[in-house]
Amino acid sequence: MSRYFTDEHEWIDVSGDIATVGITDYAQEQLGDIVFVELPAEGKVFAKGDDAAVVESVKAASDVYAPISGEVVEANGALEDEPALVNSDAEEDGWFFKLRLTDTSELDELMDEAAYKEFVANL
Amino acid sequence: MRYLPLSDADRAAMLDVIGASSVEALFADVPAAALLDGPVPGLPAHASEMAVQRHMAALAGQNMAAGSVPFFLGAGAYKHHVPASVDHLIQRGEFLTAYTPYQPEIAQGTLQVLFEFQTQVARLYGMDVANASMYDGSTACWEAIVMARRVTKRGKGLLSSGLHPHYVSVAGTMAKFTGDVLVHGAPALTAETDAEALIAAIDRDTSCVVVQYPDILGRITDLTPIAEAAHAAGALLIAVVTEPLALGAIRSPGEMGADIVVGEGQSIGVGLQFGGPYLGLFACKEKLVRQMPGRLCGQTVDAEGKRGFVLTLSTREQHIRREKATSNICTNSGLCALAFSIHMTLLGERGLRDLAALNHAKAVKAAERLAQVPGVSLLNDGFFNEFTLVLPKDAREAARALADRHILGGVSLGRLYPGETGLANGLVVAVTETVTDEDVEALANGLTEVLA
């Protein structure tokens, strides 16, 4: 399994043709206390860059974009009851949704962990 | 200028601090061509409190106050007795001159009232949650239709022909611009509502069915079968209540399966005021709350763990979501909500039930009496405090002739449905606790005269 990052502060774990998507620890820290996560329905098909989910703090609502194209196969229902998971464990249990990839070549444009760390350090 | 505390000496001292030569100099950014060098032409100069009072009282004197004559108008606005303490309390400066509770530490008064108000409205409607109020019933109705579109992702609303024509008109105006499809027509002068036709019209494109309860002609219909049919097709039932007092006597829309209940709250605590400000009520099932428009007040704790209240779920609203907001609404009807809530507290469960029973009994007696007027018949089988009389002639002319006799006898359907000749003889008559036996006799006799 390999982990990729986007400059929109999403992480993507790819295992076979299934990609698990979440927001990065850096992003959750910037957003503050997460109070609500709106997740996509199973079966929904996204092109790269589509609005895929919404993450809300008390004072802001942020769109989460589909980092790659694919069809939603699962959403993290645990976030509906426990949005604070995004704060406490953004890059593991706080995942948002899983996609079945349609175009693995899109992964080539994404960053690896070292590149993302450098990207954040320069913000 | 009694509302302006600065003296000329103050102004001079302040200009000194600012480093400006005159107040006019502070307007330097305004292009000279657009800056008037004296008072706006064509308007009078300032006036004393007494002179203004006199001017306004003269205008008020040209109106026929409802309380000064036998009065039977309803159709979305109702005359009820409001206890004296309501108006006294809403004029406390801490309520009257407060702003939206954006600083909750010094707005717990307003916030707790809103929390209590939301609870009262939700319970009256038989729903899970209510918001902190909208402009009025008609705009709340449109917001509900838009909300149903967001929830169902469908764009066709079926409006019952018993829905207040002004509510239909507001929704129709908005829909022209948003692209929503609204299906509606004028009511028929029959005792039965259009419930069966509505059910038959529901299809897989339907986002919502909008039913007024009791309806514009005062008729009451069981919402249960409409709710079931709507849900079977994946649509929502929106119930619209223009006379909230009715729910003290009849089953709540929530009990009958409504998904969203909206309405006018004016009846409780808010006077007639020639149509506004009024109070839009808006409630829904809990699972729909994040699609709801308008302000919401929620319970929480402060830094010391004490219970307190804040505005919450604001990410739905325009100041955060901007073009993605659920609505552009930015105010509520705060002071009217306060009046509603105080009146509701004074009534309580028992008072509301008793007041509703009193309204209904008076209306039943009045309907019986008025149906005895030669040529007049009662349309309704069931009704609460409002019913429709069918006259032997155009009801608009009759209403005007009654007004000439200092009787405000009802709302003519011709006024509400211009051009619908089949409705022209209908007169909608509301009978509340403010109507006396003498008033009913006066109307019966007046009708006898104007119809002769």
Next chain:
Amino acid sequence: MSMLKEGRPTAPVAVEQGDAIPATFTGNRGLMLEEALIFELGDDRTTGVDLEPAPAAPSRLGGLDRSAPIGLAGLSEPETVRHYTRLSRQNYGIDLGVFPLGSCTMKHNPRLNESVARLPGFADVHPLQPVSTVQGALGVMEQLSDWLLKLTNMAAVALSPKAGAHGELCGLLAIRAALEAQGDARSVILVPESAHGTNPATAAFCGYRVEDIPATEDGRVNVAALTARLGPDVAAVMITNPNTCGLFERDMKVIADAVHGVGAFVYCDGANFNAIVGRVRPGDLGVDAMHINLHKTFSTPHGGGGPGSGPVVLSAALAPYAPLPFVERGEDGSLHLIEEETAGEHHAGSFGRMTAFHGQMGMYTRALTYMLSHGNDGLRQVSGDAVLNANYVLRSLEGVLDAPFGAAGPCMHEALFSDKGLAEGFSTIDVAKGLIDEGFHPMTMYFPLVVHGAMLVEPTETESKAGLDQFIGALRSVATRAKNGDPSLKGAPHFAPRRRLDETQAARKPVLSWTPPAPAEAAE
């Protein structure tokens, strides 16, 4: 002598208790009173009203008689009066002190307005009475319209919008109706970054795509960027003038001419009309539509968040599309209400109806009373004093708080500051909460969005110099504490009915109505 020693002590006695504040049995602290919810105080049997018994009559409720309880709680009248009086004391209002909430125009609410609105001839009139019985009410609408038109130099006014945002909707619908009548549907509305959130929300609601216009470094609309973006797809530009940074848009006329040049319209958000009323008429600046918040400029009470009132003035180009209803004086000298029944071919262009009846009559009477009280000379003084007070605040805090546009010249009716220069970890909210302890309502926080940590101070014209001096002193003191990193400020407010509230908890687990405590909890 007779040594009478009875009676109470007449001077305080020195007591050794340190700084400890004793807890009280009730949780009250003298005049700061706790108050439970009506559902905890009342029950389903108590009522505060006496009703005549219902006459004997059969039920004709169509078989839908209510059987289930509603779940309401009632209180007697004295308990009710006390409940709401106690709650009122947990609120701050204009009546208590300076309320410098930028963009909201919290000015004194004259009590003459209140008594006039309660005259039975206004308060107790039904909207559907025959028009022969409401000539005075229509007269108020006619006179109010006349004032608004002359103050703005516009062609027509739609009174019915219920609030500012509803007025925006009215203006945009009129624009859309006008464009559609020309067979020229356009898709884009341009909105400056500094706009109120209602502007983009309204535009989107009307089916338009919203595009941002950038600001210049001095806080105004970037005219070059705006004119570059204008084209045949632009329906309108929405501009707030004076803008949300408290500055007059000097180039308004230039912008309006450019907008008109491409066949589009200018919508002006009139939220800040108080700064220019009686001196500048928006019609002279090329505006096509502007809402006027009667609850701001014309002193109708804010009431804890409404009701507002948002009449919209329209240019000659938009006048034919004004919504129903409105008032016209007939040839016979009487006033007519133009609604669906009477609109006919003469008003066929009207885009329709925005609300069930005729708008906020209770606000029309108050606003007209205010206008008549001030007159044209007084209204000119209103804007003059409002701008003077704001500039006095701006200059008196120089060197204390960062004023991002302070160097550019005078502001209009509000002074904009930022949190730049506060100690690490301190922000606008700490200054605001510190002001609460000083007995003031805070300024608007974090708006406009174009300025980091914005603090928008709008004193209005109804503050005295002495009142402003005290406010300035307090703000200076709190700002200094924030610059010095005074940790006690992070805990402010210390002296309000509540400390800072947990908004995160409120949003994560929303509790939006009262539910009885669970039995186990109640037994504790």
